[in-house]
């Protein structure tokens with residue numbers, strides 16, 4: 017998007033901070049509704065057409081493309097200028113906390129390299145308190161969000177099939193593209209898991225399996241060949257840089273400024289905000305811009321950081337409830353792998369498919385949970401891995417020479433992984449706050465984290481391990497994990513699953529929440545939050561489809577309010 | 585994070601690149617080979633890496649380059665190439681790892697200024713020094729000067745099932761070297777071909793799924809496992 021950098025001085029109706037999933041949806045919806053938008057993105061300009069090396073073999077990259085601190089998900093991964101660390105922009109942890117925070121600095125944010133798994137949330141996920149008395153209910157229910165799910169699935173292009181299970185609502189018939197056929201490993205998992213009562217269903221994935229024509233940003237069906245986390249030049253996987261951003265740009269109403277690090281939100285009169293102050297990351301120059309409304313979509317924690325660093329010193333902006341920074345959650349995570357001797361030496365065929373998993377295991381044990389037979393609340397799911405490739409050294413005997421070559425051929429494609437992702441319940445020990453001392457290179461106070469799993473999450477992972485074990489036993493697999501270490505020792509660290517949510521939650525009133533169900537701040541009616549910060553709770557299901565559905569809902573409401581004159 | 589997210593390095597090489605888990609999987613238990621009569625001391629230190637830089641957080645992905653200099657000495661590199669052709673030798677399916685130049689990858693790896701690679705540098709460069717010291721102790725020659733039988737006997741001892749005492753570090757060295765050769769070799773086009781890897785070519789239209797042969801194998805396996813196809 018070479019033409020992206022234009023002047024920020026043009027008058028705008030709405031300032032949008034961030035160009036990822038939420039910001040992209042806001043820009044698309046608001047410009048289509050006729051509003052002029054100024055989008056400020058902290059990262060650099062990024063053009064997948066010019067920068068994605070789709071076909072180069074890993075052997076072209078340093079260290080065969082392996083993970084390094086510079087490129088934690090591998091050399092060719094599309095993350096630009098960040099990852100677990102950004103030079104000059106640290107964050108801190110309270111003692112005893114090991115929180116991780118994934119931040120790219122690029123146009124399109126994390127949609128350029130995300131995992132594309134987009135399950136719908138279900139009725140329980142919006143009313144968790146009503147079901148188990150923990151956390152809080154959302155002020156909206158599944159039925160309020162469902163029409164927006166329908167539209168988002170069609171807008172971004174999602175493939176998948178019916179699920180037909182409790183709390184896993186199906187999409188209406190015309191919403192999804194057909195799912196890809198399952199691979200051999202996936203069919204084996206399905207047979208084994210279903211024999212012990214664990215369901216396996218087609219995954220919902222934001223990858224096109226049919227062409228999606230568009231006059232501005234036409235997107236092609238996936239050609240089943242390349243690692244999607246590098247980005248996709250044919251637009252088959254959904255990222256804002258090949259969809260919403262060029263489409264919004266084509267309306268002529270989007271002004272896009274990259275390298276624009278927003279430092280704070282400016283307050284105006286009558287409890288309203290007037291604009292934002294940003295810093296040019298290249299020159300260090302500070303600039304203030306104004307608009308009728310401000311949309312924050314900087315990614316859950318940056319959005320909250322902006323509010324903490326705005327408004328009243330020590331309290332922040334839009335924080336009369338005192339809830340800002342609280343109710344932080346991430347997903348639980350653990351990986352269970354096994355070597356399946358029966359898969360050794362299996363016939364070769366093209367197993368690339370649409371990149372990630374074609375099927376997955378949604379949470380199934382709601383019934384027993386309801387009856388009080390489980391020692392944890394809330395659910396988890398398993399994402400599935402297992403394809404031809406280089407086998408882990410640990411599944412081969414300690415041999416050398418011709419025997420080692422034979423062992424590699426024999427074991428290739430015989431390892432299967434069940435990757436757990438589960439819901440975390442907000443707790444009082446898990447939050448973020450402005451660090452009282454540390455500032456980033458722009459002089460903006462950084463975030464400090466406190467994070468703790470509760471018994472619910474730990475017991476949930478233990479249940480997941482037993483379930484995975486029972487599936488692997490049916491396949492006569494050799495476990496590649498120790499079934500006896502304490503579950504907390506095999507769980508990921510907070511933030512590591514990159515599903516950070518909460519910290520500016522929505523609710524029924526200004527006393528208990530930061531925003532209403534449209535992301536509108538109780539304390540400033542022209543300030544709208546659109547990312548995962550507003551979630552009242554997590555779910556075991558990945559969040560981005562829900563972020564998009566809520567951003568669509570909030571954007572349309574904002575457009576109506578501006579056009580009706582409710583926001584002058 | 586999803587498994588698919590890890591797929592960049594992931595589908596092919598993640599497993600091979602990871603250090604072994606704390607827990608030793610059963611497959612590792614091989615036959616116990618005869619230990620050496622005497623075991624040379626593990627070197628107290630290895631030459632440190634000259635100050636170099638990584639490729640940074642925003643390298644040019646269209647034109648990948650290794651920015652750090654290689655650091656193995658000529659004799660070390662010769663030993664590595666020789667070991668490559670022993671660990672993954674030429675056979676009727678593919679060439680040997682030394683022949684294919686995977687030694688250059690080992691050099692690139694242990695010369696990289698990142699923590700995991702630096703831990704491997706201590707293991708690998710230390711191991712190469714130890715190997716010569718051990719060859720001297722046993723046969724009064726450097727490792728490359730040994731005959732095939734002598735070298736093979738040393739590799740056998742370094743693939744022993746349950747190393748103890750002074751043999752722990754040398755065996756860990758050989759484990760890691762084998763792992764790096766496997767990663768370096770099988771991520772090359774020749775290595776993928778050796779494994780029979782099929783893919784990485786655009787397939788227009790819906791993903792075709794498994795071949796009849798692959799499905800026949802699966803249905804046989806399901807039968808053996810007494811599972812019903814789902």
Ligand SMILES: Cc1cc2nc3c(=O)[nH]c(=O)nc-3n(C[C@H](O)[C@H](O)[C@H](O)COP(=O)(O)OP(=O)(O)OC[C@H]3O[C@@H](n4cnc5c(N)ncnc54)[C@H](O)[C@@H]3O)c2cc1C
Nearest residue numbers: 034036037038058125126131132133278314315547558560
């Ligand atoms: C590797 C990976 C795999 C993932 N897999 C999945 C998955 O399978 N399914 C799923 O649902 N989710 C997945 N996610 C999470 C998903 O990417 C996020 O939920 C989603 O991108 C959030 O959208 P967002 O708009 O809130 O934030 P982002 O996409 O992060 O966009 C925020 C943007 O705001 C910019 N910004 C931040 N601070 C400022 C500032 N001060 N001023 C200006 N701009 C700023 C950032 O640079 C960024 O471009 C994955 C994430 C990663 C990294």
Ligand code: SF4
Nearest residue numbers: 238239242244248252
């Ligand atoms: S596998 Fe498909 S969706 Fe993924 S990058 Fe390749 S073409 Fe795009």
